């Protein structure tokens with residue numbers, strides 16, 4: 001049970017946290033879809049309510065360095081845990097650097113499994129150095145280690161990025177890697193790329209938004225079905241020639257074949273490593289490999305393999321069974337301690353961000369704590385640049401109904417728009433995405449007033465704040481050969497806002513801007529608004545209370 005606060009009895013009405021996913025604070029308006037958006041409600045709040053900025057990237061969210069952008073996993077982990085934990089990107093890099101990963105039972109079983117079978121280890125995962133879901137250096141280290149340990153054969157199944165890294169950068173990774181594989185191959189070791197495709201077209205679905213992606217990935221990686229090419233670079237060039245407007249994340253799948261035969265289907269006795277360290281987009285393909293009674297699509301055949309994920313992806317489901325590096329052991333989350341303190345909690349988002357406000361919020365756990373209620377609004381399965389409003393209105397409907405029910409002491413929601421449309425690289429659509437969120441805030445805030453509540457309005461990292469690649473030298477937007485701005489699909493290193501919407505305290509409440517203020521300070525701030533002291537593991541509260 002959290003301690004009641006001796007100095008502030010808390011707000012009597014509901015305390016609401018609204019996450020505007022991908023809403024950062026840009027350093028320049030040029031290229032910011034947020035600056036271009038007409039957002040009268042947010043403008044009014046920023047002009048009239050207490051508001052500060054929070055660090056939401058790099059070490060403030062457990063990333064290896066401040067060169068690393070923020071992302072939803074680390075952002076919602078930090079918000080939900082009230083603490084900063086060293087995250088997958090750092091944990092894997094450290095385990096490889098010190099070599100502890102190779103001493104782990106999981107890696108040794110992967111090697112032994114391959115040797116006892118056909119002698120093949122397959123590596124599947126996101127093929128870039130984006131460090132949001134994976135890092136290509138981790139893949140390279142494992143291939144070299146497999147060679148050192150005399151594993152005869154390696155096959156790599158590459159998911160093209162263009163979302164965390166420049167949108168058509170695939171060959172910048174593929175060409176050097178094909179050369180690397182050729183260089184390390186030789187007497188007794190044969191390493192090749194075997195299949196691939198865009199990360200948003202195959203394999204990396206999340207929250208069961210679109211199992212067809214995973215089915216196509218299974219057909220490509222395991223069964224070797226699909227368009228055949230002699231190499232990954234040839235496949236990418238051919239697929240781009242056919243559809244020049246298609247960026248890496250959306251490229252169709254391909255299979256590498258020689259004399260008409262796929263070079264790397266997955267067979268009985270092989271080992272498989274899914275090298276993404278982040279769980280949300282790793283869980284479905286893992287279930288397809290691991291679940292005996294899997295029924296989400298017809299697997300046609302299920303090879304008996306030794307399977308490992310890079311990290312454990314779900315601490316409640318214990319999934320995967322085998323993993324190479326221990327995940328951050330996220331303890332004492334806000335969800336757990338609010339539940340223990342009898343505080344009822346409501347969480348809502350649309351599918352694309354549903355796990356962010358539940359699974360990530362509660363420390364990579366899919367089970368509910370007592371007194372938690374979840375409501376998922378099904379996301380459209382469409383290109384989000386065509387429908388930038390997504391399900392913002394339906395999320396607002398759910399929040400309004402939950403508020404009016406009077407059943408919940410705390411409520412949280414995530415509006416996916418700024419991030420999911422930011423990732424498309426479409427400036428105009430991203431502008432409308434922000435306007436859609438603003439429109440829904442205007443619906444929710446009067447209901448918060450009517451229920452005597454307050455709201456914290458923030459974000460998990462930036463995205464829509466920078467829709468163009470910034471030229472490092474000039475600091476201005478980079479341009480394509482034709483003079484158009486070079487779209488940027490990835491997150492940013494920018495801080496995010498924290499706005500306190502409060503019409504009930506008579507101006508007694510405020511927020512203090514500290515240099516280190518970050519997402520991990522939100523939990524204690526919410527606890528104080530509820531009239532509780534923070535958990536002693538949590539970072540400091542940012543709430544200020546003028547004595548009555």
Ligand SMILES: O=C(O)[C@@H](CO)OP(=O)(O)O
Nearest residue numbers: 071072073132163164419
């Ligand atoms: O789409 C995703 O998986 C990531 C970017 O790779 O975005 P977010 O962290 O906002 O979920």
Ligand SMILES: [Mn+2]
Nearest residue numbers: 021072419460
């Ligand atoms: Mn996000």
Ligand SMILES: [Mn+2]
Nearest residue numbers: 419420423491
């Ligand atoms: Mn994102």
